[in-house]
Amino acid sequence: MNKKSITYKYVDYKESDFLSDAYFQEWVYQPSADLDAFWQQVIAALPQQKETIENARLYLQNISFVTHTPSDEAIANSWEKQLQLIQAIPERRSGVRRLLLRAAAVVAGALLLAGGWYLLQQKGAEQFIASTGFGEIKQVLLPDGSKVDLNANSKITYSKREVWLEGEALFNVAHNNKEFLVHTKDLTVTVLGTIFDIRQRRRKTEIVLQSGKIKLSFASGKEQDIIMTPGQIVSYNDQEKRSKTSSTSPEKFSAWKNQRLILQDPTVSDILVYLEDNFGKKIIMEDPALSNRTVNGPILISSLDDALFVLSTVLNTEVVKRDSTTIIMRSRSSK
């Protein structure tokens, strides 16, 4: 090999040239016998460059970079934001895959047990928050694999297997030998793997069980615990401080998950109250006689406009937007 051609390159090198030479940098930062041999060779061949090389080496050893460190709080906040972002990713499911997924569910159940155990081993119960705005529905994946569909204008604060709810959410709890707790301001639901819906709005909390088994405990301490069976609805009113148990269709109760509102023999005012809670607007029905009418059948609630359109067609009213927060429903016939 031509030794001259290698060393020739360095004849006119200044200190800064050596500083920016990748091969030279490697010698300084990650020295090896090979690199040492090579650079000793260069020095031997170019004795006039000895001082320059030594200086360049000294320079590289004496520079470093300013370190910018984020605060722990900034890191934690950023992570929480990231977690919310990844939970907001819609699940990709094609029709064909859905069947496969159903078959995989059995396996997943077993994996979740293992996964849940693994997660329990991890230290510290971090708390997370997920919330929805008016007219927004979101699915949240909890760390234990449980799924929560959050209805509009709702918020959950959660750690591993404990959730605090304001608003409405449908829970699909992963089986796990540890209990799963959901708290609202008035009561606590204890779960062992099941699907149920809690609707806590204004003064009322309603729980509908789709499958599995849950236990309700009341914050007031006056009511006895209730063990619910599928198809039951328990509603609790914080004014009367009493619960009422009856039967219902869980699928209908939770139809909001598919952008539908199906209430049991609802009056127009029941529907308007629901819409107010979920879309954050005040809705006034001018004709009180219409408020008491019963409207059966599903109402599309993909947006407030959609819902009001359906209602006003049925009731023969028109929708007047008085200002940004108030909507008036005015009877067409009275005009």
Add this chain to the structure above:
Amino acid sequence: MDNPDFKQLMNGDIDAYSGLYKEYYKRFYNYGRKFTTNIHLIEDSIQEVFLDLWKRRDKLSHVDAPNYYLYSSFRYVLIKKIRQHDKIVFNQSAEEAYEFSSEHVIVSNELNEELQNKLQKAIKTLTGRQLEAIFLMYYEGLSYKEVAAILNISVKATYKIMARSLSALKEKFTILLLLFEYLLLVKIF
């Protein structure tokens, strides 16, 4: 880099993901600050890079150098965001170069004053890319090839030539060493 968190992430392990996120958050915050003081742009870039990583987690088995993958994605996204931002806010042209500035370089005060001054001068002659290369290779642990790919510089032919001549040198040394050992043996016996 064999980061166990990366393998766990492919299985959708949220705790592994959390660990990975927090580790790289510190690194990218530090790296990003060399380009901009706008921490919102840095934050948004980190969010974007990781969100994309999470979405593609089941396709990550093709990525054989995760560290490199993350650094190059982050740099690309951040520079893009700085460009967009500057264009809107300062009406700056897209051609503006975004580079490491020598103000981030610290000169050790163990050197005497004369050498410190000379070193300061020498640093000023280095380009931002040259400084960034030093930073990535020796502080962030990327390889020369990876750095060349990130900074979009070709792996210089001279570097290859040097590597080759080096192995030639090494051979010569080995022969010399063998000869030396042989002579020693002769002397002993």
